[in-house]
Amino acid sequence: MPLATTRRTGLVDQVIGQLREAISQGEWAVGQRIPTEGALAETLGVGRNTVREAVRALAHSGLLEVRQGDGTYVRATSEVSGAIRRLCGSELREVLQVRRGLEVEGARLAATERTEEDLARLRELLDERDRAQHERSLADFVRADTEFHLTVVRCGRNELLTELYRGLTEAITASVAATSEDHLTEHVPIGHHGLLEAIADRDPARAVAEAGGFLDQLLLREGSGSPNPSA
Structure with missing residues (x-):
């Protein structure tokens, strides 16, 4: 087992890192x-509460699944794949609906x-996103795409909307992961260059449409019915 005895500082974070x-x-x-929990606590040289907190955090991120009365099982090998497994169906549609309201505004x-600094950052993130798409790197694509959308919102200078x-962020990242895997596999064009151009041209109507x-x-x-394209 590759687990090592932990130091006495930041125990929960260390256990999370070693389990991950x-x-x-x-x-x-x-x-x-x-x-x-008892076996892990003994191996790592920490208390059961520390192990329990670490397991809870990894279950929240989708790597582990705690089954009451049965034990804890590995659900995914990374947070990205965990997000894909965790977010689907009606829950995914709800996240996309909320994203639409916030991202359009x-x-x-x-x-x-x-x-101009905002535009430079947006272009940088789109370059990273396009590169990840070309290389079929899902983790890098999800990171760059999520950061791109957050930066767009931040550019509006509305602190409440940004917060x-x-x-x-967690739900948005999961929705990006859940809706991107097929695109990357099939190399379907899913660029946001039209949105960037509309923002650069200071064209609110076009930015909303994009x-x-x-x-x-x-x-x-995702089969959610008919959205309202005029919103």
């Missing part, structure tokens, strides 16, 4: 039950409030 590494390295396969504001959006149109396509693909 063991999972990613295949110490326990997907679907396999991991050792009990964020794009409208960004088109009037953005700075609302930032507070949904932001809403992209999410409308995702909503229709």
